[in-house]
Amino acid sequence: MAIIGAEQTPGFPTTAPHHCAPAAVPRGARVQAQGWGWKHAGRDRPAVAGLEMDIPAGQRVLLVGPSGAGKSTVLHALAGVLDGGDEESEQTGTLLIEDIPAGQQRGVAGLVQQDPESQVILSRVGDDVAFGAENLCVPRAEIWDRVRGALQEVGLGPEEGITLDRDTSRLSGGQKQRMALAGILAMRPPLVLLDEPTANLDPEGVLEVRDAVMRLVERTGATLVVVEHRLDVWAEHVDRMLVLEPAGGISHDAAPAELLAPGPVRDELAAAGIWVPGYVPEPVELESRALRRVVEHSDEHDPRSSSVSDASNSAVLLTGTGLSVSREPRTPGWRRRFSAPPAPAQTDLDVELDGGSAVVVTGPNGAGKSTLLLSLAGLIPVHAGMLAAGAALKGPRGADLPDDPFRWKAADLVSRVGTVFQEPEHQFVTTTVRKEVLYGPQHARDPRSGERLFTDEEAEQMADDLLELLGLTHLGEMNPFTLSGGEKRRLSVATVLAAGPDLVFLDEPTFGQDANTWAVLTGLLRRLVAEGRSVVAVTHDRDFIDVLDARVVALR
Amino acid sequence: MTAVFPAGAMRSDQGVPFDPAAPSRPQRASLLERANPLAKLLALLPVTGVLVASMDWVSSGIVLLAAVALLPVSGIRPLEFLRRAWILVLAALVSAWGTALVGEDSGATLVAAGPVTLSEGSVMAGLATGLRILAVALPGVMVFITTDPTDLADALSQKAKLPARFVLGSLAAFRLLAVLTEEWRTVGYARRARGVGTDGNLVHRTGSWLGQAFALLVQAIRRATRLAVTMEARGFGAGERTWARESRFTALDAWVILGGIALAVLAAGLSVATGSWNLVWA
Numbered sequence: 001m002a003i004i005g006a007e008q009t010p011g012f013p014t015t016a017p018h019h020c021a022p023a024a025v026p027r028g029a030r031v032q033a034q035g036w037g038w039k040h041a042g043r044d045r046p047a048v049a050g051l052e053m054d055i056p057a058g059q060r061v062l063l064v065g066p067s068g069a070g071k072s073t074v075l076h077a078l079a080g081v082l083d084g085g086d087e088e089s090e091q092t093g094t095l096l097i098e099d100i101p102a103g104q105q106r107g108v109a110g111l112v113q114q115d116p117e118s119q120v121i122l123s124r125v126g127d128d129v130a131f132g133a134e135n136l137c138v139p140r141a142e143i144w145d146r147v148r149g150a151l152q153e154v155g156l157g158p159e160e161g162i163t164l165d166r167d168t169s170r171l172s173g174g175q176k177q178r179m180a181l182a183g184i185l186a187m188r189p190p191l192v193l194l195d196e197p198t199a200n201l202d203p204e205g206v207l208e209v210r211d212a213v214m215r216l217v218e219r220t221g222a223t224l225v226v227v228e229h230r231l232d233v234w235a236e237h238v239d240r241m242l243v244l245e246p247a248g249g250i251s252h253d254a255a256p257a258e259l260l261a262p263g264p265v266r267d268e269l270a271a272a273g274i275w276v277p278g279y280v281p282e283p284v285e286l287e288s289r290a291l292r293r294v295v296e297h298s299d300e301h302d303p304r305s306s307s308v309s310d311a312s313n314s315a316v317l318l319t320g321t322g323l324s325v326s327r328e329p330r331t332p333g334w335r336r337r338f339s340a341p342p343a344p345a346q347t348d349l350d351v352e353l354d355g356g357s358a359v360v361v362t363g364p365n366g367a368g369k370s371t372l373l374l375s376l377a378g379l380i381p382v383h384a385g386m387l388a389a390g391a392a393l394k395g396p397r398g399a400d401l402p403d404d405p406f407r408w409k410a411a412d413l414v415s416r417v418g419t420v421f422q423e424p425e426h427q428f429v430t431t432t433v434r435k436e437v438l439y440g441p442q443h444a445r446d447p448r449s450g451e452r453l454f455t456d457e458e459a460e461q462m463a464d465d466l467l468e469l470l471g472l473t474h475l476g477e478m479n480p481f482t483l484s485g486g487e488k489r490r491l492s493v494a495t496v497l498a499a500g501p502d503l504v505f506l507d508e509p510t511f512g513q514d515a516n517t518w519a520v521l522t523g524l525l526r527r528l529v530a531e532g533r534s535v536v537a538v539t540h541d542r543d544f545i546d547v548l549d550a551r552v553v554a555l556r
Numbered sequence: 557m558t559a560v561f562p563a564g565a566m567r568s569d570q571g572v573p574f575d576p577a578a579p580s581r582p583q584r585a586s587l588l589e590r591a592n593p594l595a596k597l598l599a600l601l602p603v604t605g606v607l608v609a610s611m612d613w614v615s616s617g618i619v620l621l622a623a624v625a626l627l628p629v630s631g632i633r634p635l636e637f638l639r640r641a642w643i644l645v646l647a648a649l650v651s652a653w654g655t656a657l658v659g660e661d662s663g664a665t666l667v668a669a670g671p672v673t674l675s676e677g678s679v680m681a682g683l684a685t686g687l688r689i690l691a692v693a694l695p696g697v698m699v700f701i702t703t704d705p706t707d708l709a710d711a712l713s714q715k716a717k718l719p720a721r722f723v724l725g726s727l728a729a730f731r732l733l734a735v736l737t738e739e740w741r742t743v744g745y746a747r748r749a750r751g752v753g754t755d756g757n758l759v760h761r762t763g764s765w766l767g768q769a770f771a772l773l774v775q776a777i778r779r780a781t782r783l784a785v786t787m788e789a790r791g792f793g794a795g796e797r798t799w800a801r802e803s804r805f806t807a808l809d810a811w812v813i814l815g816g817i818a819l820a821v822l823a824a825g826l827s828v829a830t831g832s833w834n835l836v837w838a
Contacts, residue, residue, distance in 0.1 A: 410750075
């Protein structure tokens with residue numbers, strides 16, 4: 001890496017990568033793009049093209065745009081982490097930070113990304129925060145001053161009970177993001193870049209991180225560029241909003257209040273799936289036979305026919321009495337006897353789930369919401385108490401199944417209870433989108449005979465209907481891992497619904513989703529409930545609770 | 557931002573003061589924990605050398621005795637030690653049994669049942685094998701338990717001068733391993749929810765296991781890519797860097813290395829003196 005232009009800009013010595021020399025950097029950096037564009041290796045179209053912008057030092061900018069507009073590409077380019085070494089990727093125009101091409105300098109831009117887990121580098125909080133400063137050759141004595149100051153600035157100081165040797169894996173998502181922020185603060189960069197830093201956080205975590213960011217830029221005078229699709233979090237705190245068009249440069253550039261005032265621009269943003277403040281999308285009305293209850297007839301001669309449910313809505317699907325739930329295995333191996341088993345996340349819970357109900361589980365971080373969900377869904381064993389599936393959930397063919405869903409085979413579970421995980425990729429088991437949706441119905445079995453529950457034609461029909469319903473038909477032959485975030489979410493829901501479960505569990509289904517996916521998802525779940533199937537979700541999303549008219553179970 | 561706290565005034569999560577050389581490192585309690593990781597590795601070298609060179613129970617026995625005697629100094633609770641080392645103990649027992657069974661018979665026959673014969677010679681060979689495995693493995697386990705990965709990385713890059721890029725990359729990857737064990741379980745639950753059974757015959761189970769392993773691999777690569785971006789964005793890469801934590805050699809480390817050499821000399825010496833020294837390549 002050569003430090004091109006370092007001599008032409010006196011007063012802005014860059015951090016030289018090859019020898020340790022103390023670097024003096026300005027408080028805020030000016031960012032300019034002139035006809036800048038980027039094409040990733042192996043792609044036909046550029047991710048960004050014709051980008052023109054000029055951000056003065058110290059300005060706070062919110063960069064928005066529909067998914068696929070290349071917002072992250074711009075941030076990565078500014079942070080100097082785009083893979084320019086790859087000969088097949090193409091750059092056009094110029095992207096400058098303080099008149100020096102971005103990517104040719106280190107320590108000028110600090111970046112916080114979306115996934116808290118991949119922001120953590122080392123296992124002790126103090127070491128993690130010191131990491132960036134070390135790389136910038138900050139002398140040892142000064143590093144620790146910076147680390148302590150930065151941690152205090154983001155609210156992770158000793159007052160909050162966080163010591164420098166705190167195990168980083170014991171931090172919550174919001175704390176991890178604030179620690180990443182502290183790591184950047186310790187580098188004292190004149191440019192701070194945030195790539196949806198709060199998308200995976202609960203409402204409390206969102207505010208913690210937002211407030212820490214605003215304190216940081218207030219104090220340091222650094223230039224701030226935030227990419228976020230939930231605009232209400234940032235709109236009041238930034239000076240300027242830039243709207244990025246897919247491969248079309250900046251389409252709107254004004255103060256947030258101006259762009260977000262009722263008018264065509266606001267409508268345009270909302271239509272693109274961006275969460276403009278004060279706007280709750282109307283759930284999409286969906287109607288499809290794929291969403292109807294699959295009702296088993298006890299008639300042996302016609303076991304596979306299905307029809308709309310009529311009167312069985314009040315049937316109890318699942319009852320739990322005195323439940324204790326924990327992620328740790330219930331019967332510890334003999335080696336674990338040397339250490340006491342951890343306390344359950346929740347004890348003595350009573351649960352009753354009826355057909356056609358919508359339930360939302362809320363509660364603070366670490367309250368065991370997801371653990372409860374996994375336990376009820378028959379994926380992990382309960383530690384104490386009784387969990388029993390009702391006759392309505394077992395169905396006539398499953399009358400002989402054990403009461404506890406955890407003891408069911410996966411092939412029996414899949415047609416009765418569906419679970420949508422927070423990370424869609426965890427659930428992909430095949431190589432194409434279409435096969436993914438076919439997998440459930442092809443593997444569901446009749447518990448008595450072990451025969452397939454659905455014929456090939458039925459499975460194909462179901463897959464076609466669901467793909468159509470969720471707008472995934474044109475992606476049928478794509479690999480699930482190559483889809484966008486919203487498409488992955490819709491696919492993961494489709495795969496779980498395909499085998500016709502009466503009870504569907506979802507873990508934070510709306511995290512990080514744009515307004516359009518949100519509207520499809522809520523519309524779909526609302527329809528399921530109307531059809532007499534039941535939905536249980538762990539979420540902090542107030543709007544989700546409202547549109548589903550869900551019963552709220554708050555864990556402590 | 558200036559210093560808010562006098563260094564060392566704060567207590568760590570474990571309620572002990574911090575190491576003045578590294579304000580994020582709690583002051584360790586036991587001698588072995590306080591020693592520099594590199595010194596411990598250097599002490600292991602001659603000991604392991606002797607054990608590898610000679611196949612006899614005297615040298616192995618001495619090293620094993622020393623290891624057990626050092627347990628209190630290491631600060632490892634015996635049960636904790638067993639929990640970590642049980643698989644090695646098992647391996648040693650299995651090897652001892654195997655060697656006793658198939659080893660060349662000599663001396664008095666102890667057991668003769670059909671094709672199975674245990675003689676004095678084969679039993680002694682089995683014992684020596686078992687002891688040797690334990691003697692090589694247990695000191696290593698002790699060093700492993702008493703060494704913090706971050707401290708090891710500091711020592712390797714600051715004292716052994718290994719490239720920081722390699723050492724810190726490995727350290728971050730090591731941390732990721734812990735995250736991935738958690739993820740392995742989650743992927744397992746997620747696949748059961750999709751109807752992927754883990755029951756059935758061996759072929760079916762193996763297939764299901766491979767599928768889960770592949771899913772984890774995909775996640776591992778994604779995580780590693782994102783982590784690499786995070787590290788690069790914090791200025792990690794080519795070039796010089798400073799070290800927030802100082803890896804130091806103290807008088808204790810000299811004693812640790814000397815102790816290792818002394819133990820090696822003692823084990824070899826006694827073994828030769830008792831006539832049991834038995835070079836494997838001789």
